Amino acid sequence: MKRFYLIGFGLLMAFDTLAQLSFKWAGLHGGDPTFDLPWLLRVFAQPYIYGAIIGYIGAFFSWMVLLTRAPVGPAFAASHLEIVSVLLLSAWLFGERLTPLQWLGSAAIVAGILCLARGEAEAEAELADA
Amino acid sequence: MSYLPLFLWTSNLVLDTVGHVAFKIAAAGGREDIEAQHWWRMAAQPWLWVGIGCFVLEFVVWLAFLTLLPLSEGVLLGCFNIVVLMLIGRWRFQEKLTPWRVAGVALIACGVALVGLGR
Structure with a gap:
């Protein structure tokens, strides 16, 4: 089960992050956002938007596989780990500055994921003992 | 917050919640494999399409919300x-x-x- 969650949430985070970063790249390379057909054609002429589409499709399938076993409430909360990966990669790739509150928020999200992981490990151990 | 953003935010909350619940119903009891048969069985469930419909609508609502806030x-x-x-x-x-x-x-x-x- 531990392996299932590790791989599942790892893939979900990777696909979600790929989608967000690809959207940013697509926006940067699409020129002025005029929201008309030429702008759409410019966006779709770049490879980045396809990264976003692959990200969304991959995230959908990862999420559906996770939901076969994972409880939806904690799983949905855990899926927000993507915020941390996107923030860190945005700072590295796009030079975006992270504020102290964002660092604090990221630390709280990671701490929350660790709590959820601990809870699942204990629940699994209880199930094995029963 | 005025009425329109509040309405859009509430709609987003409802659509997001219903979408995930619908996905959970469609996925629950399934096997976590990658066999095509498993996905076809899931695709035959109306709940999966309720979930997808909710997220399509949520996309529009979210876009409208972000134009205001x-x-x-x-x-x-x-x-x-x-x-x-x-x-x-x-x-x-x-x-x-x-x-x-x-x-x-x-x-x-x-x-x-x-x-x-x-x-």
């Missing part, structure tokens, strides 16, 4: 979705609210709010 406020309000979905999971699927789970979900919701405030 900054993204930071959108992210900040996103922490409510986390708490609501945990409570709905308890009510609809009898998911246990163990101390570790409650602490984890609370920390993540606070973290999302802080990231929103920090923009």
